[in-house]
Amino acid sequence: MTQPLEAAPTTVSAVHPTLVATNHALHCRGHAHQVIAGSMHYFRVHPAQWQDRMSRLADLGVNALHTPVAWNFHEAIERRPRFDDWRDIERYLLIARDAGLDVIVQPGPYIDAGWDNGGLPAWLRAREGIRLSSVDLRYLSAVERWFDELVPRLARLQSSGGGPLIAVQSESTRHGPDVDPKYSTWLTAALRDRGIVELIYDGDSADDPSRSDSFPYTELRGVLAELGNERDESRAQDARRDVESILARDGSMIVFMAHGGTGHGLWQSPAHDDATPGATDADSAPQVPIAQNGAPTPTYFALQEILWPGAGTGMPSFFPPPRAKLTRVLSVERGAGLLEAVQSPVEPPPALRPPSFEQLGLGAGMVLYRAERALLRGVPLRVTGLHDRAFVFIDGRAAGVIDGPEGVLDLGDTTGEARLDLLVENCGRASGGPLLGQHKGILGDVMLGDDVIEGWSAVPIALDRWDDAKLLALAAGAPEGTAGVAVTRLEVGHPADASLMLPGFGSGFVWINGFLLGRYRSREPELPLYVPAPLLRPGVNAVTILELEHCGTAIEWRSAGNLSVQ
Secondary structure: OOOOOOOOOOOOOOOOOOOEEOOOOEEEEEOOOOOOEEEEEEHOOOHHHHHHHHHHHHHHHOOOOEOOOOOHOOOOOOOOOOOOHHHHHHHHHHHHHHHHOEEEEEEEEEOOOHHHHOOOOOHHHHOOOOOOOOOOOHHHHHHHHHHHHHHHHHOEEEHHOOEEEEEEEEEEEOOOOOOHHHHHHHHHHHHHOOOOOOOOEOOOOOOOOOOOOOOOOOOOOHHHHHHHHOOOHHHHHHHHHHHHHHHOOEEEEEEEEEOOOOOOOOOOOOOOOOOOOOOOOOOOOOOOEEOOOOOOOOOHHHHHHHHHHHHHOOOOOOOOOOOOHHHHHHHHEEEEEHHHHOOOOOOOOOOOOOOOOOOOOOOOOEEEEEEEEOOOOOOEEEEEOOOEEEEEEEEEEEEEEEEOOOOOEOOOOEEEEEEEEEEEEEOOOOOOOOHOOOOOOOOOOEEEEOOOOOOOOEEOOOHHOOOOHHHHHHHHOOOOOOOOEEEEEEEEEOOOEEEEEOOOOOEEEEOOOOEEEEEEEOOOOOOOOEOHHHHOOOOEEEEEEOOOOOOOEEEEEEEEEOOEEE
């Protein structure tokens, strides 16, 4: 194991790195070099669209791809890492190479990136008192096992060996929780020990004048919002001059984000200091050069005009004009009620107090907590340590919603022995800040007045593991109440990108042909959910909705392809 408390010796290699940072400048194979990178995350782009999006990134005028690696995306279940299909990071980097791009990888383990828990697996928090991004031996042991799987895959693709990888961005300590300085040293050694010979830099050193060996670059964030500003030409020109000045002084840059993609499933993070459910990304950021569906935005063309004179990689390809979108209103049919949908056929073991998501081995989704209790007229239900939202039922009837972390619910005139159900939703883990690594579920007590309720069962509901058979069974269930399952079907001729809106619905989750598209939450103005074409198939396609509050009667489907209602 790499030694955590002292500066561990790094592996000495006769291989020289391709990219070298000296005297606040970059040199590539002995020549002065500018890195103009675009950030695009493989875990936010459907793998069938990687090549298309990569070609558009290259046509923007950048010469490198920047991507983090989300540990929890690969190892959602401890000791069962995956590198297939959507998680095939090596294929992604080779596609970048084929597009003529160098690659910068941010392997973490903590990445922020607006991703659930900053990329750290939720199961880490099942270790009581573990300190993340630290020299806690329990944390380092887990990181080492992960790096043993990941880093050799990256090392095989280094530029010094003929691959596209020219640099590795180490974990940025300024965003991590209570970071020990020795941790950064350990992390660099862990990468070197597993074969990384290329430049390793951290995000904190870019603007540190005391670090002559730092990777000097500017991260383009706010300026992107102004580059494509078609309403205020003066602000657009100011932004243009800012970018041109970076290039004029031979500076390097990372366009963040060049293509934002979509946080499908339950991966989207809420705000750093909030637990409000983060709805799956909607296409609401015109400042991003490449839109969700791959279309170039005004920012794309504005940035392309600046970058092409210095990019030296050829002429951009032609973008065909997007086809007009057709809108269809699709009626839904009700399926199983909410409580029926989340029931388990297996009786869960009893517990004195409600266990957390982590204690149940559940990273995302919901937990159904149940207890039998005598209710008294006028005595309210109180919950402490709630993360994040509880839907309360009395004898199967909806009684109200409690938004955490502390909440009180008036139960009205309900009296007598009753079954109490609390369906608790994990609204996503913050990607950074004080809420990083927060436990989920009921972490405190459930009380009637001041009387603590004991004797619970807890059913973990792993929504991301619901398969076609489960969804079909729910569609055939009996409706009950205003919440639950709703389904519709549509026939597609030639699959094309689409967007989905759910007017009249409250909040919940959507599956397309068994794939968990993501989470939605009603808000004003309502924003559509993006449906990548590869999720669709010629013929009949199924849309399944699990609504937590109140079902609407129809959905709106917009697509450039041919479709009809079933």
